[in-house]
Amino acid sequence: MSAASSSTTGGRRRIRTPGIPSRCWCGVGVTEIISRSNPNLYHRYYRCLFATSQRLENDNHVFKWVDEPMRYSS
């Protein structure tokens, strides 16, 4: 029996983007959403699932745009 169990990684992450918390401060997970409204049509953002389900506005829950350039095939 050796003590060579060093490659233990804890926890799984749904979201790979660094700087984005996997959970909101309220304890609910954060998800990625695609905007369906102008002027940010199809713009992706991270949002607290609770705020999403409650359709909250002007709240303090997680909200962050995904700053990812879109690729247009020419």
Ligand SMILES: [Zn+2]
């Ligand atoms: Zn929240």
